[in-house]
Amino acid sequence: QVQLVESGGGLVQAGDSLRLSCAASGRAFSGYVVAWFRQAPGKEREFVAAVSWFDGSAYADSVKGRFTISRDNAKNTVYLQMSALKPDDTAVYYCAAAPLPPNSDYWTNGPGYGDWGLGTQVTVSS
Numbered sequence: 001q002v003q004l005v006e007s008g009g010g011l012v013q014a015g016d017s018l019r020l021s022c023a024a025s026g027r028a029f030s031g032y033v034v035a036w037f038r039q040a041p042g043k044e045r046e047f048v049a050a051v052s053w054f055d056g057s058a059y060a061d062s063v064k065g066r067f068t069i070s071r072d073n074a075k076n077t078v079y080l081q082m083s084a085l086k087p088d089d090t091a092v093y094y095c096a097a098a099p100l101p102p103n104s105d106y107w108t109n110g111p112g113y114g115d116w117g118l119g120t121q122v123t124v125s126s
Helices: none
Strands: 004-005 009-013 018-027 033-039 046-051 057-061 069-074 077-082 091-098 119-126
Touching: 004 091, 018 033, 018 091, 018 119, 033 077, 046 069, 046 077, 057 069
Parallel strands: 009 119
Antiparallel strands: 004 018, 018 077, 033 046, 033 091, 046 057, 069 077, 091 119
């Protein structure tokens, strides 16, 4: 099992940038796919981005070109660099990890991930 802790959330203005971090402990997740999901008030949880152990990546259409996911296996940490933030990006952002197949079709499905962090709040004001 992997323990995940998110950090880096906060209150920013539209157009600003923010970097989220997901630190893992318990075991190295070098063989895992690590993803970011988010959930806004009154809405369902949605996929944001994922990165595989071989640095493959996938993004939701809503964040393509604005968000970049990366990982540092030596530090057991995954980052989500968010730029050009919009009020619609306001949500609790969760990190998740799982030993998923190397096919990004599997990476967007939340129930496929067995390990989750507690989330970090991102609020974007207009």
